[in-house]
Amino acid sequence: MISKGIVIEVKKNYGIVLSDEGIYEKLVKKGSLSEGDRIIYTREDIYAARHAGHKKIYRTLVSAAMVIFAIAMALGFENLPSQNVYAVVSMDINPSIQYYLDKNDLVLRTEAMNEDGLDIVGCGLEGLSIEKAINRTLEEAEKTHYLKSDSKIIVSAVELKSGKLDYAEKIAEKIFVEPMIAQNKIEVFVLEVDRNDYEESRSMDTSLGKYKVYEIRGEDSSGSLEDINGMKASEIIEKDMLDEGKVHVFKNTEKDQQNEISNQSNNMKKTPEKTQKAETDEKTELTIMPGDENEKLSMEDLSKRGQNLEEVKKAETKNAKTAPLGNKEAEDMPDSDYVEDVLMAENEKAAGKDEFAGLPENRNEKKVLPNSNNGNGTKLEKGDSVKAVEFDLEKKIEKQAKEKVAKNEDLGKPLNIADQENVETNSNSGNRVKFEKNASLKVAESDAASESEKQAKGRAVENNKDKPSADEDLVSSSKDQARDESKPGKNSKTSDSTENKDEKSGNDKKFENDETERGKKEKLVAFKGKSDAKI
């Protein structure tokens, strides 16, 4: 059917016609439709019909928009306006937060990457520069008790647009001077990550930093991403999960010489921890020693271990040439000079090994001392307890002594000495418990010079013994060592003057608590075991 009509009015989207049947109809506009035109049209030109079509299209568009919206919701909105995001910085304390930055390193928006992050993310970070934002986040974290004095944080930074790799360094420099970090001496590890890491972290729904840790660890596959997500940054750092061979790390501790003290403490902390692990193992074995048979078995174990260790040490001593000098040098070593320290440390290492190889009797003597003289033994330990580090070192000595014992077993008289030692510890136990509980800060004034000398030697040896096996990174570890060893060295010199020690104890106060507590626990375990054995 075609109709003829007169166009009565032309509206924006349609024209109104009066058809030859007397009907008023809306028609779609075609060409230059104007009033008064006589036109012929078909049913298909009627606007209502087309209008329905429009509605359909409109509905389709709306539903399409809804679908896109839903997808956007599912994927997270940050993916949509990401064209404005120039760089991403993540910070992990335990709360993980990610900052999305514009070209001028101003925070466009933030995102909490875990539940804890939600507690601190809403403190008005948008619009701040990244360093201020991090500072404020740290303040917030401190308020909410996520950030403690000994917390360490991991920061990762990636520039998305150009993918420049020096971006992390740039960020590191900016944030290291922020008051929260510089004044509180918070350790910050800035990881250099790339765009791929960012993409991956997004797909795994984790923060950049933790993803990077996971990636580094991925080859060992010793920890799942979930494990890592659950860890505090401090734990990650302390467990040495940041293999610097695999990721470029910028630390404020390296840069800031003022932080030497905390640095020292950190190093000290690291070292004993490793040895402590081994020690704990042995102590645990000791605790299972009430019966004679058990004892024998475990002693055999110990002896094996001792043997192994000895073999390793021997192999290493082959490399050491400057053996005998080392010890003396260690004693004379000035505390301040870094380079010398490093060199010294290496010498020392060698010396230690040599000494270790050549000084078993000496050690035994020393170990026997407490056996024969309860008073002395206690004093010794008291002295150690003043300084947590020394305390640990003492433990190491003990441990080594046990290794010695094991060695002695090799030499044919193992059980005797082992027993002796056992007995010794038992007899000492009363005193020990006392001092452990008190954790007295007083220095044993009456320490014999000779004894402390021995102690120093023992420590030097001890350090040397531990280091090579534990640390692979020679430069950093040797620095640690140098500092570690400088103390015993100094100590042996000035062991008769208590002042020096007090000073030190002040320095060490920070980590003292931690360390002594840990030490106590382990000692207590050991003690229990021993007292059982006695009974």
Next chain:
Amino acid sequence: MSKRTASKGAQVLERRIKSIKNGNNQEKEAFIRDYIPFIVKSVSKCIDAYLESTESDEFSIGLKAFDEALQRYEIDKGNFISYADLVISSRIKDYRKKESRNRTLPLSSFDSENGNLLEREFSTGDFTSEIDIKEQLKEFKLKLGEFNITLEQLLEESPKHKDTRLKALCIAKKVSSNAILKNEFLSKKKLPFSHIRREMQISQKAIRRSNGFIIAAVLIFINDWPDLKNQLPEFDKDGGELIDK
């Protein structure tokens, strides 16, 4: 064109084309007549404007092209409709090109036997009204405004059903031809409902539903705007009976 299913439609189409090919001229004429809406649509689409009338050049060309398509079409070539559409649009384009080159080309050259027939069929007679149509429309809208009726209202109130529509127009004719009713209508600016109800036995509800439409029709009848009146069905002088157009 009645509603058919696609396949049935295709079958019928095929049969008819076969018949035409066999020289059935009657069938051909009927076929073209049936497909005039298609031709209008096709041409209109091609020129992106409404055809002014079935007497326009474009429509003639469309008709010719359709005829040509019918002659040249072979059943196994595919869909006739799309083929015809193609032929029409290409002919229209040719014509437009020619038109733009030489505007003096006589259009009568497109006369064809069938075309002439159909043109006569669909011509709406003379449009020799002396009053400019735009003036008529202006007045019409003005009057509608006096009665508080908008064009949108007219769109809504146009009775879709033909019988209803004719009845409404019938009422309008009566009102306009009866002096009393006409006066009442013009003075009260509304339809004389009670009178209509009484006279024509139509419920007020039905009247109200088409109120605007009836008022518009009354106005057209009263004012006698030729172009508009021409769009409405014709009634005899008494206003009662509908005379088929």
